[in-house]
Amino acid sequence: MRQHRGLIEGARHAIAHPERARRYVRRLRRDALLRLKHRGDHLGYYAEVVGADIRQGEATAVGNHERAAWRKVGRKQFDYLRQHGLEPQHTMLEIGCGNLRAGWRFIDFLDAGHYYGVDISPDVILAAQDTLVRKSQVEKLPYLTVVKDMSFAFLPAERFDWVHAHSVFSHCPLPVIEECFANVARVMKSTGTFDFTFYRTEGKEFGRLREDFYYRTETLVAAAARHGFNAVLMADWEGTHPQSKLRLTRH
Ligand SMILES: C[S@@+](CC[C@H](N)C(=O)[O-])C[C@H]1O[C@@H](n2cnc3c(N)ncnc32)[C@H](O)[C@@H]1O
Structure with missing residues (x-):
């Protein structure tokens, strides 16, 4: 049913934006092939x-550092966490760090070695290293790591003050998000804060291709509760960005 609705949404999108229709059909074909190749492994597929995208120069998933929007969205993420209490001595895990659109600002601000960025895409981690060099930040010695699942088994327990994931769960099915909640509960300090954005729908939940997923707030709040988190929809973020933001804490 969800998949059916996703196809209808996709078709509607293509009709509303005919200039994007050709690209959409190309992506549909590519997605079908990659899904066959990565049966059941969403992270491998994505x-x-x-x-x-990166190799084709599209970089739609991470944006391009030369664009004003890349700088603006990165600054927005950073400013928000600063206003909400981020301090230089804090430690941060950024899940789906991309090419460090916000990450380079966190790295700049945090004490050396306090930033840990993970992403499922090796190409993105290489692009993140380029950003690091371009911003002359190698002395800050951030960690940048490729992951293949959400286990974070290589990270110590109770380590991070902040866990941040911007525009990541908008690309994840629910089991991946739940796996993430289960393991963030281990690596985040009990006083820590986990902020993430998601595409919010008030109607039926649906996915577009296997790339974009729309959730009801209640679905994610209930999933968070299953892993011992309290979840709050951040009202001061609402309407400032196409995605909504949830904050998970255990205190
Ligand atoms: C739209 S980009 C956003 C990147 C970055 N957060 C930002 O705001 O610029 C999504 C990124 O999340 C990564 N990603 C998607 N699902 C992930 C997951 N479950 N774990 C880690 N990275 C993921 C993708 O490879 C991609 O680099």
Whole structure:
């Protein structure tokens, strides 16, 4: 049913934006092939989607550092967390760090070695390293790591003050998000804060291709509760960005 609705939404989108229809059909074909290749492994599938975009120079998933929008959205993420209490001595795990659109600002601000960025796409992590060099930040010694799942088994327990994921769960099915909640509960300090954005719908939940997923707030709040988190929809973020923001805490 969800998939059916996703196809209808996709068709509507293509009709509303005929200039994008050709690109949409191309993506539909590519998605079908990659889904066959990565049966049941969403992260493997999506890492290839992102990598293919980057190699084709589209970089739609991470944006381009030369664009004003890249700088603006990165600054927005940073300013928001600063207003909400981010301090230089804090430690941060950024899930789906992309090419460090916001990450380079966090790295700049945090004490050396306090930033840990992970992403499922090796191509993106290489692009993140380029950003680091371009911003002359190698002395800050951030960690940048490719992951293939949401286990974070290589990270110590109770380590991070902040866990941040911007425009990541908008590309994840619910089981991936739940796996993430389960393991963030281990690596985040009990006093820590986990902020993430998501595409919010008040109607039926649906996915577009296997790339974009729309959730009801209640679905994610209930999933968070299953892993011991309180979840709050951030009212001061609402309407300032196409995605909504949820904050998870355990205190
Ligand atoms: C739209 S980009 C956003 C990147 C970055 N957060 C930003 O705001 O610029 C989404 C990124 O999340 C990564 N990603 C998607 N699902 C992920 C997951 N479950 N775990 C880690 N990275 C993921 C993708 O490879 C991509 O680099």
